[in-house]
């Protein structure tokens with residue numbers, strides 16, 4: 244057994260610049276072992292660069308990181324012996340068949356020829372690619388390629404797996420399969436660092452999430468904590484007559500609380516503490532004779548959390564960017 | 577619905593995935609040579625899937641032999657037969673050396689693919705991917721050389737050194753190319769596109785090859801040029817090959833060729849490894 248610390252990844256002040264671009268600008272991470280940890284951020288946030296440093300592909304300019312107790316620079320080789328990388332670009336060889344890809348990795352990891360071939364077949368079968376085992380990977384569909392990619396990462400089951408945007412470009416069915424595989428891996432004891440720009444994905448899979456933007460962690464917590472930061476829910480209302488929106492906003496403000504005006508000219512969103520208050524708001528509108536086309540009560544999505552944190556909702560009104568700070572462990576200085 | 581879950585074709589079977597995850601212990605790390613050979617095997621598989629990629633190492637050598645023998649033979653040596661006897665070992669050298677440029681080109685192409693990140697994240701001996709690729713490329717060198725020799729013999733080339741001499745010459749040229757290909761690997765790692773590697777590679781190898789004794793006897797050249805041709809490693813390599821094929825081995829030239837190959841590998845191998853790691 245390898246020496247295990249309670250934390251699978253421990254990074255402090257990781258930084259990496261490309262020319263004048265600060266791709267990663269001082270990231271701290273504490274990823275517990277045995278769970279899925281999500282790194283959530285938009286395009287260019289620095290997710291891939293962070294993974295590449297943790298997976299020992301590039302050296303950080305500043306800061307340090309320990310992966311499974313080993314320093315990523317000084318003990319890079321030890322780290323490589325414990326982790327697997329499923330990169331953002333499919334990290335399989337397009338010019339080989341699926342079976343050859345897995346058998347090659349088996350050989351590189353020290354399996355004998357027969358064992359490598361048997362392991363390849365076992366994985367191809369389990370991942371539903373047995374039918375295409377002899378086809379060149381460049382002819383695979385996106386979903387098959389992703390599954391092969393993940394299979395390639397567990398030719399020898401790693402202690403920690405880096406998954407960089409595993410479902411980008413996949414249809415819902417393939418996406419669900421990848422999620423199932425990720426859950427199975429964690430159930431088997433592997434820790435996963437998952438980078439994603441899909442809030443739903445982090446919500447579905449991750450036990451802890453770090454939200455990053457412009458190379459910095461801007462918030463950290465469980466999906467539940469992050470959601471709590473934008474309130475327990477929101478009432479969405481669409482009016483029959485957009486002209487009465489200002490009036491409706493006043494009524495809802497009085498009955499429920501802070502109103503956000505959606506880009507849709509007939510719609511309003513009200514953050515509300517519970518369903519009862521939402522009902523009061525709808526009732527108040529009806530009493531005032533404001534016609535309602537539809538209304539719904541939604542649990543806050545991580546989208547709202549993200550927008551609130553990054554302040555990219557500035558156009559929608561100042562209320563959107565304000566509330567997060569108090570409940571969240573703020574990382575940005 | 578039955579209680580036994582049957583997985584639809586093309587879908588992952590979660591229970592089987594769980595079993596697959598549970599069933600491996602990490603095997604001991606493979607040796608350096610085994611790792612490099614595995615990468616060499618990757619190169620072979622690629623040739624197996626796209627055999628057309630061997631056209632450049634089979635067709636162009638044939639063209640070289642025909643062109644130089646029939647186009648220039650009469651003018652340079654008085655008769656095509658005599659010239660073939662002089663030039664065939666030189667064409668062997670030239671064709672195989674040109675092939676080494678493609679090692680850099682294919683390395684550069686490889687680097688744009690995501691699979692390189694996986695290789696670099698594996699706990700393997702660092703130079704193995706590069707060494708393996710060049711081992712695989714050596715097969716191309718041998719093939720190019722063999723095609724030249726066969727065509728030469730068909731056209732009337734008769735090596736005095738017999739089969740042994742020919743095999744020795746081919747082996748020497750391949751070993752030299754193996755050393756030289758590290759130079760092109762460095763180019764492959766430094767430059768931005770496969771085309772740039774190709775251009776830079778040929779810009780270097782072309783004049784070096786033509787300013788050698790591959791095509792003409794340097795005794796006909798003006799003094800300073802002759803001096804350069806005499807110390808050009810490509811001249812020394814073709815002198816060595818010629819001597820081996822003629823059955824009168826020039827030990828000095830053979831040793832210098834081997835030393836140059838070793839020197840190139842010693843300087844450029846660590847460089848490629850470092851570049852490959854940091855790219």
Ligand SMILES: Nc1ncnc2c1ncn2[C@@H]1O[C@H](COP(=O)(O)OP(=O)(O)OP(=O)(O)O)[C@@H](O)[C@H]1O
Pocket residue numbers: 261264265266267284285286287288289290291292293331440
């Ligand atoms: N090799 C590189 N050379 C130059 N700039 C780079 C390089 N790698 C990343 N960058 C820059 O660093 C920043 C962060 O990139 P990174 O790939 O880490 O983002 P990301 O969060 O993975 O984005 P995405 O969701 O698009 O994959 C970007 O501005 C990117 O252009």
Ligand SMILES: [Mg+2]
Pocket residue numbers: 290291292331407408
């Ligand atoms: Mg990325």
